[in-house]
Amino acid sequence: MRKYYAKVKLNYSNHQQPINQAKYTCTASGRQQAIQQIEQRLNELPPYVSYQIITLSENPFELFNYRAMLRGEYHNGKMSPVPIIVKAESATEASNLAKEVASRIKEIKSFEIGPPHLVSESEPENASLFSKMF
Missing domain, CATH: 3.10.510 (NE1680-like fold)
Structure with a gap:
């Protein structure tokens, strides 16, 4: 199992907040499983928030x-x-x-x-x- 870090772009369609970036982490056996885990958590966001995973890496210093x-x-x-x-x-x-x-x-x-x-x-x-x- 490896620790993965994702930089995610969040867009708020209700315009109460500007577009911003967030950090997500997970532990997974591979990249595909990490993406699935992060997307599962992102799907729990309110419906007015859309997202795009910008980068996924095992090295946090590449991202943040x-x-x-x-x-x-x-x-x-x-x-x-x-x-x-x-x-x-x-x-x-x-x-x-x-x-x-x-x-x-x-x-x-x-x-x-x-x-x-x-x-x-x-x-x-x-x-x-x-x-x-x-």
Whole structure:
């Protein structure tokens, strides 16, 4: 049995929420069984939600980019909010990685990290070169 990770695009036809992405995981003996398990769970969503499985992989780092906003102060004044994009398996892990990135920047006196969210495919790859330095 292997653990599989899926990135799923959700579309809300009632327009109460925008199109977004979600993460699903399962344990299965192969890709086909993993797809069936994930589709079974997706079919339990309300009827106004349609879905598309974008990617299925055994490696979560191929799928999930999270963006968290870094706010803080330099030693000589406030800094503008900066997005940090990290590859992580969960929002908690993404938050911890973003904090680690921010703590390595010597010019920052104090900082806080906003809640991370999955980066949508429409956002540019280079939304933050900042995180790629580390």
